[in-house]
Amino acid sequence: METETTIDTPYINQERSLLEFNRRVLAQAKNPDIPLLERLKFLCISSSNMDEFFEVRLASLYELCKDPSARTQPDNLTPHDAIEVLSDVAHELVDDQYHTLNNILIPELEKEGVRFLRRNHWTDQQKEWIRNYFIKSLQPVMSPMGLDPSHPFPRLLNKSLNFIVSLEGKDAFGRSNGLAIVQVPRSLPRIIKLPPEATDGSNDFVFLSSVLHSNVSNLFPGMTVTGCHQFRITRNTNLFIDEEEVDDIMSALEGELSSRQYGGAIRLEVSDKCPKNMYEYLMDRFNLNEEQLYQVNGPVNLHRLNAVPDLAKRPDLLFEPYSPRQLTVKEAKQGAFKLFTRNKAPQTLFDQIQQRDILLHHPYDSFTPVIEFLQQAAKDPNVLAIRMTLYRTGEKSAIIDALEKAAKNGKEVTAVVELRARFDEDNNIIQANRLQDAGVNVVYGVVGYKTHAKMILVVRREGEHLRHYVHLGTGNYHHITTRFYTDFGLFSAHPEMGRDVSKIFQQLTSLGDTKNLQVLLQSPFTLQSGMVERIQREAENARQGKPARIIAKMNGLQEQGMIDALYEASQAGVEIDLIVRGICSLRPGVPGLSENVRVTSIIGRFLEHHRVYYFENSQGEPELFCSSADWMRRNLFSRVETCFPILDKKHFQQVYTEGLAIYLNDNTGAWQLQADGSYTQKAPADGEEPFNAQRWLIEKYSS
Structure with a gap:
């Protein structure tokens, strides 16, 4: 894993931090302590996260490139420089996803009788069933399109599965097209479970891409298919509505949604066996460059493998079911x-x-x-x-x-x-x-x-x-x-x-x-300033030799004013523990800047979503808040958010324990942020018992 070797800015790029979060999600797919089909789910989540990264985050940076004065926040990079760094990390992550699928999960699933059958391993019995399935269930809904002056390159939906096909010979009208596009309807399953009459395995699966690839010649009678390669385009899905200029935001939004699936292309995924002339043709059609090309060894949409855990019907390879506590x-x-x-x-x-x-x-x-x-x-x-x-x-x-x-x-x-x-x-x-x-x-x-x-x-x-x-x-x-x-x-x-x-x-x-809200803090008015004021109070208490402590849990930390206040508090001697699941632009542990700050990220069975903020307050009355808002600029200044105190003493102790303290003791699902922006997974020390916060909560609420 490549990391920054020098710290030339006190802030970590937020998109880079988001990719590091997805690296931690992908690590769950490799974790042998997690049930096998749950590991496959984590791989699917990492794929879905990457899709959103391209269609939202990276797409926004490409938009910013149009403004020569634009800079990323809070690290002050030019959009072009940020894209260059992020592209390298994204390619590395995508390669790791497919390595995890092909070299770890598929072999381990096969040992458990859950098999993904490759075309070159199909038996005659399987080939016959797959051929009939194609003719009855796939071919009637396929619309192959030869590319010629009367059939220009089709308008392809965002993240849809498509195939580019090279052809020889002439069609029924004597045309020599050379290339065709086959669009696969979204209604079709991307993974197909073979029935008992087609195979001897109880959980044998084939990819839709393999089914189509092996039968694609049926779509072009009289012609010879010389190549067939899957590809997928990821588009910019950000919505652009000038709310000051529209009279009816719902109507404007409905109009914008209809075109979302056809935004500007951001990424091209192709089979790694696709020849150079064909993927270069696609790059030219979508006006993409080399850094936007992703050649993959497997299905171009790993997220659709999420159907396998339900189809396999192997509860022994899943987490034990958990039923929430019903109040008695x-x-x-x-x-x-x-x-x-x-x-x-x-x-x-x-x-x-x-x-x-x-x-x-x-x-x-x-x-x-x-x-x-x-x-x-x-x-x-x-x-x-x-x-x-x-x-x-x-x-x-x-x-x-x-x-x-x-x-x-x-x-x-x-x-x-x-x-x-x-x-x-x-x-x-x-x-x-x-x-x-x-x-x-x-x-x-x-x-x-x-x-x-x-x-x-x-x-x-x-x-x-x-x-x-x-x-x-x-x-x-x-x-x-x-x-x-x-x-x-x-x-x-x-x-x-x-x-x-x-x-x-x-x-x-x-x-x-x-x-004059009496107990609540609210964005965009008092929440950020109220939090900064409390951080500064802790800093002043530390300078005076009084107890000073901050523990905060959130999904993301990026707002510069909050980070700077935390840096100042650290330098004053405040002990600060931050539990940040995703984006964190603060660099912990930097001498003279943040040596008293520790940042932990928890990745587990459940998605950590609390926002909880604790301040020691040396007056003997510590403060504890829950909030809808993360410490991100958008939450603090561009959204309406609330932050409310926990006033009941019993509830105060419960939120403090279950929302903060136990996560600081986690040594199996916790990752520690390093100053260079990378993360290392925590492990029990010699003689220390393993402790997992989520498992502890499940056991507590199940007793």
């Missing part, structure tokens, strides 16, 4: 959800929240209480209003069902829907239209600022008073991701918290000013 009567007496009185009559969630705040830790706790909260609010005659932010919800969402029912029951329901949630835009538009049809007041946030905050506000009449009930979280209201993203969610009837949340919703819907 016993737990309720300790402050969790359903509380039963002496006559066994169940109270509502509102009664329970009145008594004390309720904390949920996903995915170890079930997400069901959040859905029940909205369902009870929808039918409770005392509930007057429900307000909620929606960033990602997924399809067939019980959350949407509950909001729809609440509106139909006469509640005043407002949904702040973020239409620009990347890659969820289509679904969010569908859900927004559905909510509007049900009578929900749907707004799209603030022009120029994505609404990324996770908030629910329920206004309930209780006697002569109105009470605010809130749910605040670090993760999305998405029933699927809550099964494998780690997040905290807090229910509270704390008056000041309720008033703050109400003010933020008023700001989002009426565009009025929100000042």
Whole structure:
């Protein structure tokens, strides 16, 4: 692995850091301690991550190249210089992905009876079944296109599977085309499991590319196929909408989405057996250069191998199933959800929240209480209003069902829907239209600022008073991701918290000013400055010889002001531990700059998604916050985010332990960031017991 040999800038390039994150994900595919089919899933995740890197991150840098004064943040590279460095690392990573597939996973899977059959190893029985499968299931939906003046090069979808075919001879009209393009519909599976009548193995698979390659001559009768090579184009999928110039952001977004699949080409992937003249022809068609060419030994879309774990039906090669904790009567007496009185009559969630705040830790706790909260609010005659932010919800969402029912029951329901949630835009538009049809007041946030905050506000009449009930979280209201993203969610009837949340919703819907929030911090106004102020307070305490400590967990750290404040605190003597899953532009352990800063990244079964911030505060009252915001520039200045304190002492200890402390003790799933931007995996010291934070949590919540 190549790393920087000198430190000429105090900041690590954020895209380079993102590639290093993907290197850690890929390392999971090689880890023998992880079940084999789970390792294949990690390979697929690394492939999907690389796709997004090209179509979003690298695409943005190519756009910046048009501006001669543009520089990357915070490391101040020219876009061209950044692309050159990133291209080298990306090629190295892609090569490692295919080496992992071909030399590690496929041989180990074969030992377990999960086989990927290559064309040159097919038996006559397999060949016959595959030929019939092609004729019946593939050929009818294929549209081969010969390239000639009346058939110009087709417009190819982003990341679609295609084949370039070289031909000899003449077609039915006497034309000598020489080249043709075969586009493969996305509806077709990329991996095919052979049935018992076709093979003697119970889990034998063939790649769709192999099936087509061996039968492609059927698509060109009367002609001779002299070459057939798969390829895939990755395009720029960034959306460009001038929000100041459009009257209807939904209509503008719908128009932009229709063209997203045909953005500018960023990457060409081809079979490594594709001859030079053919891939150069493709590069010319897409106006790409050598650094944008990726020659691969295997299927051009590794992510589609994600179908194999389900098709193989080998639970012994997967993680043992985990069922989230369902809150019980016993737990309720300790402050969790359903509380039963002496006559066994169940109270509502509102009664329970009145008594004390309720904390949920996903995915170890079930997400069901959040859905029940909205369902009870929808039918409770005392509930007057429900307000909620929606960033990602997924399809067939019980959350949407509950909001729809609440509106139909006469509640005043407002949904702040973020239409620009990347890659969820289509679904969010569908859900927004559905909510509007049900009578929900749907707004799209603030022009120029994505609404990324996770908030629910329920206004309930209780006697002569109105009470605010809130749910605040670090993760999305998405029933699927809550099964494998780690997040905290807090229910509270704390008056000041309720008033703050109400003010933020008023700001989002009426565009009025929100000042003097009492307990919440909010981007783009007070969150960054509030965090910097606390970091500086720790630095001053250290200078005065008082206890000083910062522990912060997040998905990404890139904002220069935050990094500089942390550097200053380190130099003042503050002990700082950062748990950063992905991008980290801070260089730890640099003498005179950051020798008191340690950065850990946790990669495991679940995706670490909490945002938790702890400050020692020598006054004897340490502060602990959860937030929807990472310490990235976009989160702190270009989004609407919330950051909320953990006020209950029991919950304070729980969040501190489960969200921070145990991760610092992890010595199996933890990686340590080095000053040069590389990572080394932690391992138990001599005589030290292995400890994995996620396994510890699974065991705790399962007991």
